Amino acid sequence: MYNGIGLQTPRGSGTNGYIQGNKFFVKPKSGKVVVDNKGFGAGQGTGGVTKKPNKEILEHDRKRQIELKLVILEDKLADQGYTDAEIADKLVEARRNLESTAASEEAAGGAAPLSFADKK
Structure with missing residues (x-):
């Protein structure tokens, strides 16, 4: 037994008792910024926390x-x-309206904030 892992004894188990570590386990990282003075200046170490959308x-x-x-x-x-011609005309008009409203929203204050509830 190694660190409480494995068999007490490999006798009768049909194995040699070798314990193999999981090389693919990734420890979860917390989103918290560690507050210690190990060479970080003010505002450093928070790059992933306040990322702006592309x-x-x-x-x-x-x-x-x-x-x-x-x-x-x-x-x-x-x-x-x-008819196909009428549909094409209405689509061109609708596209102009949608693009103009999107441009006016962008000029007014940027795009509306995205929320995951809207995506569902």
């Missing part, structure tokens, strides 16, 4: 939401019996 990813998500709304609108218009 603007390119937010822009891509905004465009994706617009395209999703347009696809839903296209399906509704096709079900209602509109």
Whole structure:
């Protein structure tokens, strides 16, 4: 037995009793910043805690939401019996409206804060 792990004795177990460590176990890291003076200056050691979102990813998500709304609108218009030309015209108009509202929201104060409840 090693540190309370393993068999008391390997006799009769069909093994040699060798204990092998789990090399793939990753110890969980806490999000807390350790408060000690080991060479860190003011504000150092908090890089992962206050990370800002990537603007390119937010822009891509905004465009994706617009395209999703347009696809839903296209399906509704096709079900209602509109011709392809009418659907294309309405989609162009809807795209302009959605992009202008998104641009005005961005200019007013940035994108709305994302929450996981909205994604569900």
